[in-house]
Structures are given as C-alpha cells and as structure tokens.
Amino acid sequence: MERATRRITSNAPILNCSEGIIVSLVSFVQIETSSMKKGIENSLNLIDYRFQKSIKKVVIKPNMCYYWDYSTGQTTDPKFVATIIDILREKISPDVNISIVESDASAMKCKYSFKMLSYEEMAKHQNVMLVNLSEDKGKRAKISAGGQRFRLTIPKTIQNADLLINVPKIKYLAETKISCALKNIFGCNPYPNKFKYHQKLTEAIVALNKVMKFDLCILDGIIVSGSQPRKLCLVMASRDPVALDAAAAKLAGVNPKSVQHIMLASKEGLGNISFIPKGIDPSFFEKRYPRKGSKDKIMSCAYKILTRAGLLNAEMM
Amino acid sequence: MDKIKVGLIGLGYIGKVHLRNCLNLKSAKLVAASDTSKKALNLAKKMGVKKTYDDYQQLLNDDTIDAVIIALPTHLHACCAKEAAEAGKHIFLEKPLARNVAEGKDIISAIRRNRIKLMVGYPFRFSSCFQALKEKMESGELGEVQIVYATNIASGPFLYRAESDIPRPVPDWWFKKELTGGGALMDVGSHMINLVRWYLGEISNVKSHLGYRFNLDLEDHAICILNFQSGQIAIINVGWFSQQTEIKVELLGTVAHASATIRPPNKVKTALQLMTRRTPTFYIPYLRELSHFIQCLKQDLPPSPSAEDALKDLEAIALTYQNCQQPQYSP
Numbered sequence: 001m002e003r004a005t006r007r008i009t010s011n012a013p014i015l016n017c018s019e020g021i022i023v024s025l026v027s028f029v030q031i032e033t034s035s036m037k038k039g040i041e042n043s044l045n046l047i048d049y050r051f052q053k054s055i056k057k058v059v060i061k062p063n064m065c066y067y068w069d070y071s072t073g074q075t076t077d078p079k080f081v082a083t084i085i086d087i088l089r090e091k092i093s094p095d096v097n098i099s100i101v102e103s104d105a106s107a108m109k110c111k112y113s114f115k116m117l118s119y120e121e122m123a124k125h126q127n128v129m130l131v132n133l134s135e136d137k138g139k140r141a142k143i144s145a146g147g148q149r150f151r152l153t154i155p156k157t158i159q160n161a162d163l164l165i166n167v168p169k170i171k172y173l174a175e176t177k178i179s180c181a182l183k184n185i186f187g188c189n190p191y192p193n194k195f196k197y198h199q200k201l202t203e204a205i206v207a208l209n210k211v212m213k214f215d216l217c218i219l220d221g222i223i224v225s226g227s228q229p230r231k232l233c234l235v236m237a238s239r240d241p242v243a244l245d246a247a248a249a250k251l252a253g254v255n256p257k258s259v260q261h262i263m264l265a266s267k268e269g270l271g272n273i274s275f276i277p278k279g280i281d282p283s284f285f286e287k288r289y290p291r292k293g294s295k296d297k298i299m300s301c302a303y304k305i306l307t308r309a310g311l312l313n314a315e316m317m
Numbered sequence: 318m319d320k321i322k323v324g325l326i327g328l329g330y331i332g333k334v335h336l337r338n339c340l341n342l343k344s345a346k347l348v349a350a351s352d353t354s355k356k357a358l359n360l361a362k363k364m365g366v367k368k369t370y371d372d373y374q375q376l377l378n379d380d381t382i383d384a385v386i387i388a389l390p391t392h393l394h395a396c397c398a399k400e401a402a403e404a405g406k407h408i409f410l411e412k413p414l415a416r417n418v419a420e421g422k423d424i425i426s427a428i429r430r431n432r433i434k435l436m437v438g439y440p441f442r443f444s445s446c447f448q449a450l451k452e453k454m455e456s457g458e459l460g461e462v463q464i465v466y467a468t469n470i471a472s473g474p475f476l477y478r479a480e481s482d483i484p485r486p487v488p489d490w491w492f493k494k495e496l497t498g499g500g501a502l503m504d505v506g507s508h509m510i511n512l513v514r515w516y517l518g519e520i521s522n523v524k525s526h527l528g529y530r531f532n533l534d535l536e537d538h539a540i541c542i543l544n545f546q547s548g549q550i551a552i553i554n555v556g557w558f559s560q561q562t563e564i565k566v567e568l569l570g571t572v573a574h575a576s577a578t579i580r581p582p583n584k585v586k587t588a589l590q591l592m593t594r595r596t597p598t599f600y601i602p603y604l605r606e607l608s609h610f611i612q613c614l615k616q617d618l619p620p621s622p623s624a625e626d627a628l629k630d631l632e633a634i635a636l637t638y639q640n641c642q643q644p645q646y647s648p
Binding site (some may be wrong): 065066067068072106107108109115116118120121155241302 | 334487532560
C-alpha cells in the first residue's frame with residue numbers, strides 16, 4: 001500500500017514480558033487542566049514514545065460526536081488537540097503539516113461540527129487544516145474482518161500522512177458496550193451514511209482499523225462520559241489501540257473480553273488485550289469513573305429488546 | 318357537522334407528532350399528507366393516510382379538505398399559509414407565525430381577505446400545569462403577580478432519537494438565520510413569550526442578552542427582561558445548549574409563589590406509548606391544541622392563539638433582537 005511506504009514507523013510498540021506473553025504499554029496520567037502539556041508529555045514518556053524528526057505530515061483524529069461539545073464528555077476537547085499540536089511543533093518541527101480529520105455521519109455534518117465544537121476557531125489559531133474526509137479524494141480498498149468483506153475508501157489525507165494520531169474519548173455505547181480508540185476510527189470512513197454499517201458494526205470497526213492503522217493513541221479523559229460526565233483529568237496513551245480500548249473498558253467497568261470489536265481486533269492482529277499500566281494505578285481512576293447504575297442497565301436492556309423485536313418504529317420518533 | 322377533513326403539510330419531526338395526534342382525533346379525519354420525502358409519505362400511508370402528495374399545492378387543490386396543518390420549516394410558513402388561505406382552507410400553523418413581522422402581517426391579510434380561521438401551535442397554553450398556574454394567578458391566591466420567570470432550556474434542534482441514544486440529523490435550514498428568522502429566541506423563546514403574554518398581557522419594553530456558545534450566527538441562548546404595560550416583569554431564559562430539558566414557569570406574587578415544570582419524556586414510557594399508538598405524555602398538549610382547533614372550526618369560534626396573537630410574539634422578538642445589549646455574533 002502506498003501509505004505503508006511513506007510511513008515512518010516508530011519505536012517498538014510492544015514488550016515481551018518475562019512469561020513470554022506479548023503485552024502493550026498503556027499510560028495513566030492525572031493532569032491539571034492548567035498544565036495539559038506536561039500531562040500529555042508525561043503520558044507519552046511513560047510509553048517511551050518519541051516523535052521522529054523526519055515526519056512531515058501528521059493527521060489527528062479527534063472524536064466528534066454530533067454537535068455536543070467537550071463539556072458533555074462525548075467529544076474531544078479542542079484545547080486538548082491544540083496542546084498535542086504544540087507538542088508536535090516542538091518535538092518534530094514548527095513547520096510540520098498537521099491536519100485534523102473527521103467525516104460526515106448520518107446525523108452530523110463536519111461543516112457544522114467543526115464550527116460548533118470550536119475546532120474552526122482552534123484550527124485558525126493553530127494554523128492547522130480541518131479536513132472533512134467525506135470531501136477528500138480517496139482510494140478504494142477491499143478488506144475483510146471477521147468473515148465480512150468490505151469495500152472501503154481510504155481518504156488521501158490519511159494515505160499521505162507520516163504519522164496518524166487517534167485522540168478518542170471513553171464512552172458507553174449501546175451497540176458496542178464501549179467506544180474508544182478502535183471505534184473512533186469508524187469516523188474516518190468517508191461514507192456519510194454510516195448507519196448502514198451498524199448491522200455489522202464490529203466487523204466494520206475492525207476493517208477500518210485494518211486499512212487505516214493509527215500509530216499513536218492519546219486519550220482525552222479530562223471529562224469522561226459515563227452515566228453522567230465527570231472530570232477525571234485523565235490522559236492515557238498507547239501505541240496499541242486494542243490495549244488502550246481494553247484498559248478503557250476495564251476503567252468503565254466493562255470486561256474487555258465481552259466487547260466484540262476489541263476481541264475481533266485482537267484476533268485480527270491489531271493489538272493486544274493484555275497491557276502493562278504505567279503511571280498512576282488504574283484503580284485510582286476506576287473508583288472515580290461514573291459507571292452505569294443498575295437503572296441505566298435495565299433501561300438499555302429494555303431498549304435493546306424493543307428494538308431487536310422490531311417493536312419500535314424508528315420513523316415515528 | 319361531519320368530521321373535519323384535514324390535510325397535513327410537512328412530515329418532519331413536529332409533522333409526525335401532528336400525524337399521530339390527528340389520527341387520534343374523533344372529530345377530525347386526516348385525509349391527506351404532503352412532504353418531499355418519499356419515506357415520510359410511505360410512513361403516513363402505513364399509518365392510514367389515504368392520499369399522499371409530494372407537492373403541497375396538490376393537497377391544497379383537493380376540494381374535500383377543510384383545513385390544513387402546516388408543519389414546514391419557518392421560511393415556508395408565509396408562502397404556504399397564504400396559498401392555503403387563497404385555497405379557502407382553515408389553517409393550523411406551527412409556531413413561529415413567520416420569520417418576521419412583515420411576513421406575519423402578510424399572512425394576517427391573506428386570512429382576513431379569505432375569511433378563514435388560523436390558529437398558531439403554542440402547545441404550552443394547553444399544558445395542564447401551565448393552565449393551573451394561570452388559574453391560580455387569576456383566582457387571586459398568589460396576590461398580585463409581580464415577576465414571572467420562564468425557562469426553556471433544552472437541546473433545540475440537536476435531538477437524540479427517542480428510541481435510542483443515536484442523535485437525530487438536523488436539517489440544514491436550522492443553521493441558516495435567513496431561513497429561521499432567529500435562533501433559540503425565535504424557536505423556544507416564542508413559546509415562552511407567548512405563554513407569559515397569556516399570563517400578563519401586553520409588553521411595553523424589552524432588554525436582552527443573546528449568547529453564541531456554538532459559534533453560529535444564530536443565538537443558542539437568550540435572556541430577556543420583558544416589561545409589561547401592567548407594570549409586571551417577566552424574565553425569559555431560553556437555550557438550545559443543554560442535553561437536559563428544563564421547561565419551567567414561576568410566578569412570584571405579593572402573597573404567594575407558584576411554579577410548574579414540564580418533565581422531559583421518559584424514553585421507555587414514550588416508546589411503549591408509541592407502540593400502542595397512544596399519544597406520549599409529553600405530546601398531550603399538542604393533541605389538545607389540535608382538538609381545540611377542530612372544535613373551533615366545528616362551532617365556528619375564533620381559535621386561540623390566533624395569528625394576531627402570534628404576531629405580537631414576533632413583534633416582541635423583533636424588539637428583543639433590536640434591544641440586544643451586546644453586538645450580535647459575526648463569524
């Protein structure tokens with residue numbers, strides 16, 4: 001693939017621990033919002049991540065969810081992305097070309113979300129490009145995951161990047177239990193009517209991660225979205241999206257082995273469910289995570305049953 | 318008189334609410350619906366509407382129809398209402414009356430010229446808790462009401478689907494001021510201004526502050542201080558910025574205070590009510606307003622809120638924009 005030749009691979013993503021099991025590093029850092037930069041740098045140091053000076057083009061994929069801003073915990077904070085940009089300029093070069101990418105979705109249009117979620121303002125201030133992948137040129141690729149075949153488009157901006165950074169959020173999601181790094185790449189699919197993939201969402205998430213392999217994940221857990229939003233002031237980083245998702249799932253009280261797309265991604269070689277936590281003990285954040293209560297679980301379950309039984313006519317809502 | 322034969326123009330979010338409600342009315346029959354979306358028309362057919370049109374002009378040409386419900390985007394209100402009036406159809410028109418005062422006046426001229434009845438959809442006037450507040454105020458048990466606080470903070474057009482956690486697509490017209498006539502103040506502020514005018518009478522002066530959290534040229538929140546000719550004051554606090562719905566009115570009187578709150582709909586309960594084709598609790602005021610409109614047609618009574626009444630809301634909103642205390646957002 002064209003992109004593979006352009007990519008500048010970073011230092012080794014995984015460790016071989018003494019028992020011979022391959023595991024990935026995931027850092028857990030608590031930050032002060034006034035010193036976001038220090039916190040992000042610390043999280044990268046803990047996983048021994050070093051930016052290559054030869055990198056010319058960087059793509060950052062935040063998580064934009066509908067038109068809800070960062071305060072809801074559902075969308076990456078543009079200030080967090082701005083801080084990553086500052087770090088990239090400092091560590092790589094002041095002239096490094098940076099694009100922030102997102103694509104139109106069934107219910108969200110980038111032309112509005114970029115503006116409403118303050119990305120437009122931030123991009124102008126930071127002198128970076130905002131790219132709506134749905135309007136980008138792309139190359140078609142055939143890919144299969146979990147026995148399902150997909151024809152997907154890889155946007156040119158992603159193909160041409162030297163470094164791809166995934167900046168997800170942790171969220172509960174009815175369809176997948178948890179949404180984090182792997183699910184965030186679902187938003188790189190330029191096809192706007194993403195709802196059509198929801199029938200085989202697990203496979204689609206993994207297929208997209210196979211064709212668009214991101215190099216680094218930096219999780220914005222400053223405000224997390226659980227049963228309600230909560231300021232957790234957490235930054236997590238890993239080169240391995242599967243390990244990061246497994247760690248995030250555990251944090252939110254979800255068994256990673258019960259999350260189909262994490263399991264399939266691991267099976268398809270995208271990463272490891274096992275991870276070594278670095279930095280603050282994850283239990284510190286686990287205790288503070290706003291987990292779903294039994295009432296929330298019953299409500300979600302009732303919905304699933306009604307929807308699966310076809311008793312709800314979505315058009316009438 | 319037989320059942321009033323109704324045509325529904327527009328099957329968007331609120332159009333679907335009227336579709337369900339109209340089918341549940343005993344004294345009216347929903348005979349036709351129009352929309353540009355095939356999917357929406359198929360749904361109407363499935364629900365039992367016999368005639369469907371992709372052009373509302375065809376619906377207006379249908380001589381069997383006595384009245385129309387217009388549930389179109391705001392920029393189409395004036396044009397469609399005038400055409401409906403010329404076609405001799407009585408009109409139930411979704412709020413706001415129009416994008417601006419001039420369009421509102423055009424509508425009023427058309428309905429007067431054609432001697433047809435027009436009611437504007439302001440469901441809070443049909444909400445039992447807000448009706449109870451008015452009764453309390455009028456009974457004298459609060460003493461003299463000096464200050465009214467009216468709050469309507471919710472997510473505006475940025476809605477989740479009722480049946481799941483999946484957000485609802487927002488039609489493009491919602492983002493264009495030239496099509497909506499305004500933001501949260503026009504959308505939800507018109508509800509609250511109409512309601513407090515129902516309580517306190519006519520407005521003499523307005524001060525306002527508009528907010529632009531979402532960086533659009535439409536305000537997403539507004540705080541207005543309305544002075545009434547009676548000397549009473551209302552503070553209107555409206556917004557589109559919150560995932561939680563808060564619709565509340567407080568009356569502060571010289572003897573006592575009273576308040577009423579409309580609770581956000583419970584998703585599971587709403588889903589079950591929809592499954593059994595009952596009107597969800599949250600939408601009962603919408604059913605009552607439609608029922609009032611039909612009764613007015615049957616008994617040849619003037620419906621309320623009228624077009625003239627809704628025009629006063631538009632005039633108050635125009636004054637609010639004019640008297641805004643800070644420069645409006647310019648992207």
